[in-house]
Amino acid sequence: MARLFRSTQQFGNVLGRCRTHACAATPRRSPVEHWWLFGLCSHKLHTVADGPKSCPAAAPGRLPFSTVTPDDLDFFRKILPGRTITDPDLLQSSNVDWLKTVKGSSEVLLRPRTTEDVSQILRYCNRRNLAVNPQGGNTGLVGGSVPVYDEIIVSTALMNNILSFDSVSGILTCQAGCVLENLTLYLEERDYIMPLDLGAKGSCQIGGNVSTNAGGLRLLRYGSLHGTVLGLEVVLADGRVLDCLSTLRKDNTGYDLKQLFIGSEGTLGVITAVSILCPRKPKSVNVVFLGCETFEQLLQTFQLCRGMLGEILSAFEFLDSECMRLLNTHLKLPNPISDCHFYIVIETSGSDPRHDGEKLHNFLEEAMTSSLVNDGTVATEESKAKTLWSMRERVTEALTHDGYTYKYDISLPVDRIYQLVTDMREHLGDKAKSVVGYGHVGDGNLHLNITSPTKDPEVLAAIEPFVYEWTASCQGSISAEHGLGLKKRNYIYYSKPRQAVALMSDIKAMLDPKGILNPYKTLPDNLK
Ligand SMILES: O=C(O)CC[C@@H](O)C(=O)O
Numbered sequence: 315m316a317r318l319f320r321s322t323q324q325f326g327n328v329l330g331r332c333r334t335h336a337c338a339a340t341p342r343r344s345p346v347e348h349w350w351l352f353g354l355c356s357h358k359l360h361t362v363a364d365g366p367k368s369c370p371a372a373a374p375g376r377l378p379f380s381t382v383t384p385d386d387l388d389f390f391r392k393i394l395p396g397r398t399i400t401d402p403d404l405l406q407s408s409n410v411d412w413l414k415t416v417k418g419s420s421e422v423l424l425r426p427r428t429t430e431d432v433s434q435i436l437r438y439c440n441r442r443n444l445a446v447n448p449q450g451g452n453t454g455l456v457g458g459s460v461p462v463y464d465e466i467i468v469s470t471a472l473m474n475n476i477l478s479f480d481s482v483s484g485i486l487t488c489q490a491g492c493v494l495e496n497l498t499l500y501l502e503e504r505d506y507i508m509p510l511d512l513g514a515k516g517s518c519q520i521g522g523n524v525s526t527n528a529g530g531l532r533l534l535r536y537g538s539l540h541g542t543v544l545g546l547e548v549v550l551a552d553g554r555v556l557d558c559l560s561t562l563r564k565d566n567t568g569y570d571l572k573q574l575f576i577g578s579e580g581t582l583g584v585i586t587a588v589s590i591l592c593p594r595k596p597k598s599v600n601v602v603f604l605g606c607e608t609f610e611q612l613l614q615t616f617q618l619c620r621g622m623l624g625e626i627l628s629a630f631e632f633l634d635s636e637c638m639r640l641l642n643t644h645l646k647l648p649n650p651i652s653d654c655h656f657y658i659v660i661e662t663s664g665s666d667p668r669h670d671g672e673k674l675h676n677f678l679e680e681a682m683t684s685s686l687v688n689d690g691t692v693a694t695e696e697s698k699a700k701t702l703w704s705m706r707e708r709v710t711e712a713l714t715h716d717g718y719t720y721k722y723d724i725s726l727p728v729d730r731i732y733q734l735v736t737d738m739r740e741h742l743g744d745k746a747k748s749v750v751g752y753g754h755v756g757d758g759n760l761h762l763n764i765t766s767p768t769k770d771p772e773v774l775a776a777i778e779p780f781v782y783e784w785t786a787s788c789q790g791s792i793s794a795e796h797g798l799g800l801k802k803r804n805y806i807y808y809s810k811p812r813q814a815v816a817l818m819s820d821i822k823a824m825l826d827p828k829g830i831l832n833p834y835k836t837l838p839d840n841l842k
């Protein structure tokens with residue numbers, strides 16, 4: 315079968331970011347700009363050394379956690395010899411997010427290898443009232459994976475062992491720091507695949523994926539991590555180890571506690587191991603790239619596709635002509651078909667190449683004869699499939715070359731998803747440089763991205779709260795799959811009722827009474 319190899323290692327290179335070596339370190343105690351948070355005011359947060367300054371629209375000032383002392387460092391060096399990093403150059407890449415829009419000023423990076431290491435770290439930090447930023451591959455898009463001030467970074471990178479794999483049930487158990495792509499390669503050798511696939515798979519780690527409840531390109535087929543994760547091991551804020559690392563498909567003994575940690579962005583506990591149900595590797599994979607003129611036709615194609623491809627449909631993704639323009643301009647990727655307003659990427663995965671090919675052929679014939687699509691191309695072999703997929707996967711990268719990017723990850727009723735892009739374009743007029751729409755049509759998930767030449771508070775003020783009010787008016791979600799992190803936490807009320815947020819806050823207070831785990835993330839600054 316054609317294996318689709320996709321990775322965002324290339325993103326890092328294009329952006330000049332090196333994931334393993336830090337260079338050109340900024341002075342550790344300089345003010346760190348967090349302007350995007352502040353609506354109209356361009357504002358600086360200050361590190362501990364400067365003393366936090368307060369601004370009503372800003373992130374809260376640094377909370378009254380302790381600061382790291384030489385005694386603390388002695389303790390960490392004793393339990394993690396050679397894995398307690400204080401060299402500012404080495405810390406630099408862990409202090410900044412992938413988009414380079416959030417910068418913390420942590421002075422300590424801890425690299426545990428075992429659950430016991432994590433347990434000792436948290437027990438100590440909790441007693442000392444030291445804040446902690448759990449960190450996986452640091453590929454998140456909402457500022458959830460980096461410190462805001464001087465939180466101690468606890469990286470899961472060295473926790474990268476596969477613990478077991480059952481080739482009959484397809485259940486994999488591994489440590490949290492396993493890189494998604496490595497797990498995929500391990501499983502493919504055993505005729506299985508991971509149930510999730512992301513553009514960032516070359517760097518992201520399974521623990522981070524679970525903590526953010528990452529969605530990605532296969533969700534349409536295999537469902538969310540709330541369904542495929544069977545068990546978790548989690549270290550709680552006070553160092554207790556919660557062993558819910560079950561490998562059972564069915565287990566109705568009381569509350570399903572692991573669900574609390576899926577998508578809670580490291581604010582309730584640090585995930586140290588995961589067991590996950592993996593699908594069989596498909597024997598036949600086809601990728602189709604189609605073009606159509608209207609979003610209505612795109613939706614009708616989706617309906618037709620579900621009906622005619624049924625169980626072999628594994629992805630239905632889209633991008634608009636503005637995305638294509640950015641791919642052409644910034645990445646020199648040529649359009650594989652003729653120019654259209656909308657482009658669709660369909661993937662089929664099945665067990666019988668002849669059967670799948672026949673179904674696909676019938677679907678394409680119907681889509682063409684009923685004039686739903688104008689043009690298209692099909693890939694059965696790996697390299698062409700990879701090229702077609704890159705037209706969808708590399709839009710995020712193309713955007714980084716277009717200017718400062720305002721990112722929105724919205725869930726909406728599927729028939730409404732493009733209306734938001736159209737309305738936003740009209741609303742912004744010539745204020746924005748580009749307004750693009752792409753995403754996971756099959757999941758009702760729009761990635762609305764807007765650029766301006768440089769970061770511009772006026773553009774931001776025109777986008778927000780418009781985008782959130784629009785979303786709330788359709789009962790949508792202001793974060794479909796990227797989480798809330800630092801950037802979106804204060805918009806939670808657009809998608810969740812007051813009572814739900816209050817209950818979340820109670821759960822946080824129960825599991826992490828001192829609030830040391832990933833502070834300033836997920837929950838809003840003020841409870842309503
Ligand atoms: O950059 C984005 O807005 C989306 C990133 C990712 O979720 C994708 O689906 O490509």
Ligand SMILES: [Zn+2]
Pocket residue numbers: 530753754761795
């Ligand atoms: Zn996405």
